[in-house]
Every structure is written in C-alpha cells, then in structure tokens.
Amino acid sequence: MTPSTTAGAAALIREALDAYADDPQAVQVLQGYAQRLAEPLRIAVAGMVKAGKSTLLNAIIGEEIAPTDTGECTRIVTWYRHGRTPRITLHPTDGAPRNLPLKRVDGRLVFVLDGVRAEEVDRLEVEWPSPALEAMTLIDTPGIASLSQDVSARSLRFLTPEDAPSEADAVVYLMRHLHESDVRFLESFRDTGAGRSGTVNAIAVLSRADEVGAGRIDSLLSAGTIAERYSRDPNLRKLALAVVPVAGLLAESARTLRQTDFEALRMLATLDRTARERMLLSADRFRRAVVPEGLTEDARASLLERYGLFGVRLAMVLVRNGYGEPTPLSHELARRSGLDPLLELLDRQFQARAGALKARTALAAVEDLLANRPRPGTEQVAASLERLQAGAHEFRELRLLAALRTTGVDLAPELAAEAERLIGGQGAAASQRLGVAPGSGPEVLAAQARQVLGRWRVIAESPLTARPAAEACRVVIRSCEGMLADCTGTASGTARQPQTA
Numbered sequence: 028m029t030p031s032t033t034a035g036a037a038a039l040i041r042e043a044l045d046a047y048a049d050d051p052q053a054v055q056v057l058q059g060y061a062q063r064l065a066e067p068l069r070i071a072v073a074g075m076v077k078a079g080k081s082t083l084l085n086a087i088i089g090e091e092i093a094p095t096d097t098g099e100c101t102r103i104v105t106w107y108r109h110g111r112t113p114r115i116t117l118h119p120t121d122g123a124p125r126n127l128p129l130k131r132v133d134g135r136l137v138f139v140l141d142g143v144r145a146e147e148v149d150r151l152e153v154e155w156p157s158p159a160l161e162a163m164t165l166i167d168t169p170g171i172a173s174l175s176q177d178v179s180a181r182s183l184r185f186l187t188p189e190d191a192p193s194e195a196d197a198v199v200y201l202m203r204h205l206h207e208s209d210v211r212f213l214e215s216f217r218d219t220g221a222g223r224s225g226t227v228n229a230i231a232v233l234s235r236a237d238e239v240g241a242g243r244i245d246s247l248l249s250a251g252t253i254a255e256r257y258s259r260d261p262n263l264r265k266l267a268l269a270v271v272p273v274a275g276l277l278a279e280s281a282r283t284l285r286q287t288d289f290e291a292l293r294m295l296a297t298l299d300r301t302a303r304e305r306m307l308l309s310a311d312r313f314r315r316a317v318v319p320e321g322l323t324e325d326a327r328a329s330l331l332e333r334y335g336l337f338g339v340r341l342a343m344v345l346v347r348n349g350y351g352e353p354t355p356l357s358h359e360l361a362r363r364s365g366l367d368p369l370l371e372l373l374d375r376q377f378q379a380r381a382g383a384l385k386a387r388t389a390l391a392a393v394e395d396l397l398a399n400r401p402r403p404g405t406e407q408v409a410a411s412l413e414r415l416q417a418g419a420h421e422f423r424e425l426r427l428l429a430a431l432r433t434t435g436v437d438l439a440p441e442l443a444a445e446a447e448r449l450i451g452g453q454g455a456a457a458s459q460r461l462g463v464a465p466g467s468g469p470e471v472l473a474a475q476a477r478q479v480l481g482r483w484r485v486i487a488e489s490p491l492t493a494r495p496a497a498e499a500c501r502v503v504i505r506s507c508e509g510m511l512a513d514c515t516g517t518a519s520g521t522a523r524q525p526q527t528a
Contacts, residue, residue: 032419036386037064039411043393046405053400060392067109068381069164069194070373071186073216074201075208076170079234079275083201084167086278086366087373088157091135093167100138102145104185107165110154118149127151134285162378166195171212187215192391196384197377199369200267201234201275205257213266228384229267230372233257236272236365237337244340247272247365265432268376268452273365277338281360288333289353291326294319295339296346307340338364379455383421390416420505424450427502437496442486446503449479457510473514480507 040061047053063069072080081093081101088107094100115127115138130137138151168182186193198216202209213229233239233254240246250272257263258270280288295303298319306316313336314327330339342360350356361367377384390412397409416422430436431447438446447453449460458465461475486492487500 032386032421033064033382035415035419036389037061039393039408039415040064040389042411043396043405043408046402046408047396047400050400050402053396056392056396060389063196064385064389066385067161067163068377068384069166069196070377071166071168071193071195071198072201073168073171073182073186073198073212074232074234075203075206078170078201078203080170080201081167082275082279083199083232083234083273084165086273086275086282086361086364087165087370088155088159089282090155090157091279091283092153092155094136094138100140100145100151102169102181103148103151104169104181105151105153105167107153107155107160107167109157109160109164111156112154113156114154116152116154117143118152119143119147120149121147134283162381163373171208183212183215187212192388192395196381196388197228197230199230199232199373201232203233203235203238205260205263210262210266213263216266228377230369230376231257231263231267231270232369233270233272234275237274237277237335239272240337242336242340244337244344246337247274247363250274250365265429269372271365271369271372273369274335274337275364276333276335277341278361278364278366280333280338281357281364281366284353284357284360286353287326288330289356291322291330292339292342292356293346293351294322296343303343307336310336313339375454375456375459380421380425380451383419383425386419387422387425420502420509423502424506427499428452430499436499437493438499445479446499449483449503450506457513460506460510469514473511476507476511476514480504480511483507 040057044054044057044061047057072084074080081095084093084107085091085095093105093107113129115129116124117127117140118124127141128139130139136153140148166185168185171182186195186198188194193216200209200213200216209231213231216229233250236250236254237246239250239253240248243249254270254272258267263270298306302318306313306318310331314324314331316327334342338360341363342356345356345359350359393408393412397405397412427436427450428447431443431452436443436446448462451460453459456465457472457476458467461472461479463471463475483500483503487497487504492500
C-alpha cells in the first residue's frame, strides 16, 4: 500500500508544480515537499527544559554528538542526518551556510559557533555515519516552556507553525511528569497540517524514569506503572500512540560505554553487598568513598555524571551476575534502560508507516497552498487531492485510529480495541495487527486473517450496527483483506500489487 500512496503524493506535487510554474515561491515550497518524500522520515525530539531530549537523542544515535549542557547550542534547532563523513553546517538567519569545525572533548562532540549567537542561527545540520540515521532524520528542539520566551518560541514555530505543515512528520515527546502544558503542546502538534488529517503521530516518553524510584534498582518497574497509567489518561491517549519509560542517561551511557567505565564498574562489583549498599546511599557518599582502593574520586564523579546512581547500582549487579565483558554489559544496560522498547515502538509505529506519514505531510502542504494562494486552473489539482485523501486506505486507517482514540466509534469496547489493533494501532506488521506470534509463517497469518475477516463482515452487515460503526467496520475489513492477500500471495510465491483504494 505504501508505494502507491507515496507515488500518488509525488504525482500530486508534480501536478501542483505545473499549476504554479510561474510562482517561484510556490515552486520552491513544492520542490521541498517533493524532496521530503524521498528522504528518511523526520522525527522531532521535543519536551520541556531539562527533560533529557539531547541525552535520549544520543542514546538513539549511539554517539555522544548532541550537546547536553546548557550552552548556546541547546537553544538551536539541530538536525541529525545520515552522512558518509561527519560534518556540521550552520545555517544563519541571514547569509550563506558555512561548515563548523569538528571537535571532540572527552569523547563528546563539541559545537564551536565561532562567536555566532543562538538567535542568529536558523538551524544546525549534523551529518553523521550512524546506522540509526539511515532510516530517520532526528531533530533536536530547544526546551518548551523555557525561562527564555525566545527559546520556547523557536521550538513552537518549528514544530507547530501557524501557516504550514510542521517540518517534522512525527514527534517523540519527553516529559518527566504529565502536566497540562504537555497536553497543550501535543494538541498544538496535532492541529498542524499533518495532524488535521486525524493522524496520531506522537509517542510520549516518561524520561528520566530512574528518578521516579529515587534511583533504586526497581525504579524502571515503578516508572512502567506510571507510564501505563498515563497511557490510559483520556487526554493523553488521543494525542500519543503510547507512553514509554526510559532512563535516558543510562541509555546514552550504555550505548557509549567506555573501557575505563567498565574497569571502574568491575572494581566496584568486587565489594561485598553491605559495603556497596552503604556507599550508594547518596551521590555524595559514593563520591567520597575510599573503597575499593585504586578508584579515584574523579573516576567516581565521572560514573555519576554518565550513569547516575541507578545506572551504577544496576551495572554493579549485572557485572556480579556474569556480564563480565563490556559489549554484553552495554547491551543489557541499554535493554534495561527502556531504550530497546522505545526503538521497537519507533520502528513499528513510525518507520512501518513512514510512507503514509510523509505522504500526508505532502498532501497537507498542497492543501494549504490551494487555500492560501488560490488561482484559476487549480481545480484539477484540488480534485486529485480530494481523490487521494479519500481513496488511500492508509489515510483511512490513520483517520479511524484517531477517531477510536478521540471521539470514539459506536462499537463495543472489545471490538473497538480489536479494530485499533487490526488497523495498526499496536504496530503495522501483519503479526502485530492479527495478534499472532512474531515470525509466524504466511499460512498462520492467512488463517487468522480469514477468521478475523469473516467476523468483521458479519458485524458490518448486522442491522444492529449503526452506520458510522459500519463505515469503521469497512475500513477494518479492507485492512484484513489486504493482509490476507499479502499472506496468500507470499505463500504462493506471488506478491500482491499495491493498491490505494
């Protein structure tokens, strides 16, 4: 389905380019959206000040390249793209772009602005050879609700512009607790051009999750309980696909674990339990401890800065339980930080429907152009836009998903939950939609799809099913038919041709 949806959006932009050929400004805008269709999905990382945005971004990329201090660069919108060689480009508000020097201090990339103030910079673009950036472009945004109104305004203008679709196709929103300001921002993002389609294209992250349990070894379990409660909040549920707890500091340090860190953690793990627990009662006590011999105060301070008390506690336990080499320890720390579930969620909710999200952004741009710059001869463009919006099944799924999470559909709760799963609310893969084990073969998937399809056809045809609910059923049925065709085609060695209707 995705290839034809993307192709339809590209054809619509070409049609609009012909209609606006003598309007240089419109042509530039349309060419930009045509390029977006061919680029990786754009995912913004947003949140309040000190929510841990840059730290989480570093964890996702697997490199310490995003500034996490309170310097000038944290006040600038920064794009992280895949590149074959590292490069930093400064785009000023006035003047030509220029490259910045690449500099590392203690393994971390340092941005040198050469005296340029943050308010004079439109954006920074960092190209980096990270595998994570091959499938997505990450955008680090300044903190919302900053003490500086200019800093907050810069983020809001970028993420929720008043007269154009957002520069981001989707957003990962970080929060330490659920506040009214968090809900207000997500509502604003939904009201942008991409959001007006009914697309739910945000994931919420309960960041700094280790702080929920005061750094105890079971902190992530406590954070998970809170995240689950937030995910059921009616105000947040309609705005975010899920709420995930992540200990961002531990995730970043686990992905960038150094040999010196490992050696220090292995030394600490040799202490008996009583000494370890006494030493880890507080950060100050840990920093001033005199055991084990050979571990300096500077080394302890570095561990606290990179891992926090929670990370140090967890790493010591893991080393004692058999994680005696840096690589296995790094992987297990990343898994226990909550990073792996977040990456899986990004993959199944955003990457799996990247084509639809990018196409919807392009359609919103054409829709805004027709509304704000009307001219004779664009009637055919408007007709093509309407056909694509109404005919592409992926858009129907996204609209129904939003309706199920917001206004609701006149279906029994268990049917509404099943409908949400079948149209991709828990992931776009067939196994996730059908509720079968990952890796199930095409025969198993096809059998389940036939069973589900028959049940939903009966519901749709029942005289007791109200008309709006029947329309929702038809979307679910179309999704089931598509999965069945894919599964039977795979089983027989033939591929189903993509369809838009």
